[in-house]
Amino acid sequence: MMRYLLRRLAHAFLLVVSVSILAFLFTTLAPGNYFDEIRLNPQIAPETMVALRAQYQLDRPLPIRYASWLNSVLHGEMGYSFAYNTPVVPLLLVRAKNTLLLTITATLIAWAIALPLGVWSADRLGRLPDRVISWSTATLLVIPDLALALGLLVLTVRTGWFPTGGMASVDFESLSSLNKIRDLVLHMTLPVAALVLSALPPLVRHVRAAVADVLHAPFLLAAEGHGIPRRTLLFRYALPAAAHPLVSLFGFSIGALLSGSLLIEVVMSWPGLGPFLLEAILARDIYVVIGGVLFSTIFLSAGNFLADLLLYWVDPRIRTESTSR
Amino acid sequence: MIHQRRVAIWLLVLGALHGIVICAGFFAPYNPVEQDRKNPYLPPMRPHIVDTSGHLHLRPFVYPFHLRPGSFDQYMEDTSQPRPLKFLVAGGRYRLLGFLTARLHLFGAGNQRIYLLGTDAFGRDQLSRILFGGQVSLLAGLLGAGFTLLIGWCIGAAAGYYGGWRDDLLMRLAELFLALPWLYLLFAIRAFLPLTVNPLQAFFLIVAVIAAVGWARPARLVRGIVLSAKERDFVRAARGFGATDFYLLRHHILPETSSVLLTQAAILIPQYVLAEMTLSFLGLGVPEPVPSWGNLLSNLQQYSVLVSYWWMYLPALIMVPFFLGYLGLASALQERAETYKIERSLGSLA
Numbered sequence: 001m002m003r004y005l006l007r008r009l010a011h012a013f014l015l016v017v018s019v020s021i022l023a024f025l026f027t028t029l030a031p032g033n034y035f036d037e038i039r040l041n042p043q044i045a046p047e048t049m050v051a052l053r054a055q056y057q058l059d060r061p062l063p064i065r066y067a068s069w070l071n072s073v074l075h076g077e078m079g080y081s082f083a084y085n086t087p088v089v090p091l092l093l094v095r096a097k098n099t100l101l102l103t104i105t106a107t108l109i110a111w112a113i114a115l116p117l118g119v120w121s122a123d124r125l126g127r128l129p130d131r132v133i134s135w136s137t138a139t140l141l142v143i144p145d146l147a148l149a150l151g152l153l154v155l156t157v158r159t160g161w162f163p164t165g166g167m168a169s170v171d172f173e174s175l176s177s178l179n180k181i182r183d184l185v186l187h188m189t190l191p192v193a194a195l196v197l198s199a200l201p202p203l204v205r206h207v208r209a210a211v212a213d214v215l216h217a218p219f220l221l222a223a224e225g226h227g228i229p230r231r232t233l234l235f236r237y238a239l240p241a242a243a244h245p246l247v248s249l250f251g252f253s254i255g256a257l258l259s260g261s262l263l264i265e266v267v268m269s270w271p272g273l274g275p276f277l278l279e280a281i282l283a284r285d286i287y288v289v290i291g292g293v294l295f296s297t298i299f300l301s302a303g304n305f306l307a308d309l310l311l312y313w314v315d316p317r318i319r320t321e322s323t324s325r
Numbered sequence: 326m327i328h329q330r331r332v333a334i335w336l337l338v339l340g341a342l343h344g345i346v347i348c349a350g351f352f353a354p355y356n357p358v359e360q361d362r363k364n365p366y367l368p369p370m371r372p373h374i375v376d377t378s379g380h381l382h383l384r385p386f387v388y389p390f391h392l393r394p395g396s397f398d399q400y401m402e403d404t405s406q407p408r409p410l411k412f413l414v415a416g417g418r419y420r421l422l423g424f425l426t427a428r429l430h431l432f433g434a435g436n437q438r439i440y441l442l443g444t445d446a447f448g449r450d451q452l453s454r455i456l457f458g459g460q461v462s463l464l465a466g467l468l469g470a471g472f473t474l475l476i477g478w479c480i481g482a483a484a485g486y487y488g489g490w491r492d493d494l495l496m497r498l499a500e501l502f503l504a505l506p507w508l509y510l511l512f513a514i515r516a517f518l519p520l521t522v523n524p525l526q527a528f529f530l531i532v533a534v535i536a537a538v539g540w541a542r543p544a545r546l547v548r549g550i551v552l553s554a555k556e557r558d559f560v561r562a563a564r565g566f567g568a569t570d571f572y573l574l575r576h577h578i579l580p581e582t583s584s585v586l587l588t589q590a591a592i593l594i595p596q597y598v599l600a601e602m603t604l605s606f607l608g609l610g611v612p613e614p615v616p617s618w619g620n621l622l623s624n625l626q627q628y629s630v631l632v633s634y635w636w637m638y639l640p641a642l643i644m645v646p647f648f649l650g651y652l653g654l655a656s657a658l659q660e661r662a663e664t665y666k667i668e669r670s671l672g673s674l675a
Contacts, residue, residue: 018501026517142648144599146606147641150625157632165628259508263603267626277509278607281516289516296509304504 004318008308012301019297023290024066069287078294079287083280088291092273096295098167099265099272103257103299105188106195110203110253113196118207119234125212133208137201145260149194149267162189165269191261191268198260199253206249210242217241240314247311254303258296328661335654342647346459350419353453354433354441358614359417361438361448364390366634368400369443369451377404385410387439408434443636446624455640458616462605463647465532465617466598470590472536473597474543478586481547482574486555496548502541510538511600515609524615531610535600543589547582554581584662591655595648602644618643 060068069079077087084091121133143151156162163169167187175183214220215238223237265274273292280288312318345352370387386407390400414433421427433439442451484495502510514534522530554560560577568576598618604610605619613620621640625631631638 015501015504018497019505022501023513026514138652142645142652144602144641144644144648146599146602146619146622147644150622150631150638150641154631154635154638157628255504255506259506262506262508262512263607266607277512278609281512281609282520284516284520286516289513293505293509293513296506297504300504300506 004312005309008305012305015301016294016297020069020290020294021066023293024062024069027062027286027290078291081280081285081288083283083285083288088287091288092276092291092295095271095273095276096299098270099258099261099274100299102188102191102195102265102270102272103254103261106192106199106257106261107254109192110196110199110257111250114200114203114207115239118204119211119239121204121208122211122215122238123230123234125215130208133204137204140197141201145194145198145263146267148198149264152190152194152197153268156190163187164190167270191264191270194264194268195257195260198264199257202256203249203253207242207246210245211238214238214241243314244311247307247314250310251300251304251307255300258299328657328664331657332654332661335650335657339647339650339654342650343463346456346463348421349453349456349460350421350427351429352431353450353456354416354430354439355450355453356417356419357449357454357457357616359449359453361444361450364438364440364444364448365446366398367440367444367448368634369636370440372410372441373407376407382409387434387441389437408437408439410439411435442639443634445621445637446630451621451636451639454616454621455618455643458618458621458640459643461528461611461615461617462598462601462619465528465535465601465611466594466596468532469535469539469597469600470593472532473539473593474586474590476536477540477543477589478547478579478582480540481544482551482578482582484544485548485551486570486574486578488552492548496545499541499544502538503545507538507600508603511535511604512609514538515604520609524611527611531601531604534604535597538600539593539597543586543593546585546589550582550585551578554578584658584665588655588658588662591651591658595644595651598644598647 072079072087076089078089078092080086081088081091117133121130124130140148153164156164163186167184169175169183169187172180172183211234219241220233220237223233228237261272262274262277264270265272266278269275273295277289277292279285280292367390370390372385372387374382374385376382376386386409388402388404389406389408391403393399393401410432411434412432414430414435415428416430416433418426418428438450440450440452442455445451445454480495480499484492511534514537518530518534555573555578560573563573563577601610601617602619602622605617606622608620608623610619611617618640622637625637
């Protein structure tokens with residue numbers, strides 16, 4: 001057990017480190033930097049420019065910059081933002097919290113819908129429910145995320161069913177704690193709905209395919225012969241047997257939802273990593289961009305690690321493999 | 326055989342859709358950057374065949390819009406002056422495929438102007454902008470997918486063919502690219518490239534960025550095929566006769582990977598068109614005044630536009646038939662590949 005987990009953890013750690021190295025390599029390709037804009041200002045003396053560049057170590061070679069950045073990571077800073085002149089991590093943490101709230105909720109809801117739908121579809125393969133589900137997932141699949149998000153936004157703005165924009169009402173601070181939660185849920189509804197709808201089709205299709213694959217296995221026929229109820233058969237017998245590819249898909253789905261949430265946050269002005277990163281790109285605030293990408297990598301690794309834990313719990317083959325060694 | 330026909334049908338559908346966009350100059354009544362400052366945010370003019378007095382007209386016509394008296398942004402239809410639609414009329418000069426100069430348009434209204442899908446903030450014809458925008462977005466998708474497949478094939482083939490430490494290194498790199506959320510990756514690569522560039526440079530920048538993000542999956546698939554292909558008897562025989570690595574890759578291994586490359590292309594192109602749309606929508610892609618499906622949508626980020634002018638949302642829907650076409654093609658290609666595989670394994674048994 002420990003061995004398996006440690007190996008997975010080391011894998012995740014290596015991933016994060018290599019992403020950071022790659023990101024730094026890319027920065028050398030970048031023509032221009034944050035201070036190019038400032039240099040155009042005639043009121044700033046060239047000496048100030050040199051001092052600023054020295055302060056942010058832009059005049060040093062890449063390996064030294066990387067080393068000092070690593071040092072700053074150890075101090076929980078991940079470098080300094082040029083635009084805010086503060087360490088990157090606290091800036092990102094505030095936004096990342098909101099992004100995670102959105103992504104985790106959307107992941108849970110998407111899977112909670114996809115599992116029963118996919119299993120049901122596989123159970124009635126080729127019959128009416130399966131056809132309806134297949135057609136609706138195909139329809140959702142051909143509508144681009146961007147069109148979906150904008151469409152939902154137009155719909156809600158016109159009908160006024162849900163609040164749009166931001167994650168809190170103006171009078172949020174004065175609300176009681178119960179009303180605060182209600183307010184947050186109302187504001188989350190729209191972005192979460194957009195995320196779930198865009199993530200759902202591939203999930204349903206994979207669940208359907210995986211369950212349909214095991215449905216004709218002899219052990220399921222035997223279980224059916226023993227008179228085990230259909231629902232138990234599907235969810236307690238067939239689903240765990242089909243779980244292996246689905247758990248890996250779980251890791252991938254987190255990545256897809258993180259990407260999706262980046263766009264949807266901008267469209268729906270949710271104060272998460274999306275709008276913040278966009279602003280940082282437009283201002284060439286490279287350490288913020290690197291920090292944002294690393295945050296997403298860390299979330300993704302955490303998600304994959306969770307998937308590995310799940311796999312360990314679901315699939316006995318992995319357990320025996322690690323104990324037999 | 327039936328799969329062959331399905332592939333052909335989807336190709337035909339896609340060909341027709343792309344044909345319309347390629348010949349945008351003919352199908353669009355106006356130049357996409359031509360402004361009509363007196364008519365900003367004009368609603369779509371609906372073609373009619375029955376006029377207000379109930380008479381049926383064989384030639385469809387539209388009613389022009391006039392400002393509602395006492396208002397500065399509300400339009401009303403002026404039913405006293407119908408504008409008949411004329412087909413195959415001479416209009417503004419345009420270039421077909423970049424070199425054929427022509428003046429023929431599918432429809433127009435002589436000297437008067439008609440806006441079947443309304444106009445934008447500068448009074449530019451939305452229909453023309455959507456059609457010309459497709460040229461930019463689709464070309465970005467096609468070129469991006471082409472480059473991705475080229476990079477992916479080279480890396481995958483090198484990894485599979487040479488094996489050893491090169492294989493390990495390249496596949497670890499591929500895993501890295503596969504693991505990252507694609508939009509973050511796109512953002513990161515875009516962040517390190519110049520922001521203020523002219524439209525043409527911006528276009529190629531976008532293509533390069535998009536192509537650099539997606540090479541990992543085709544590379545892995547190609548590697549798998551090359552690994553098995555290089556051990557096949559005829560490849561070994563060719564090597565025994567002294568064929569060079571390049572000859573083997575070109576003549577014996579490339580054909581084996583063609584079906585995977587085709588399927589990947591059908592999957593990648595719509596994704597890349599969407600990636601271009603996303604970047605341009607966020608203001609990181611092709612800049613105004615050149616239209617692309619993404620930057621046509623970008624003014625929807627303003628709340629007032631979103632609420633008041635629904636026809637500005639239309640470019641978002643234009644992608645749907647293209648997505649449908651590519652999705653259909655991809656699944657038809659996949660099924661064809663499956664049946665080939667089954668037929669081949671049956672053949673080897675017999």
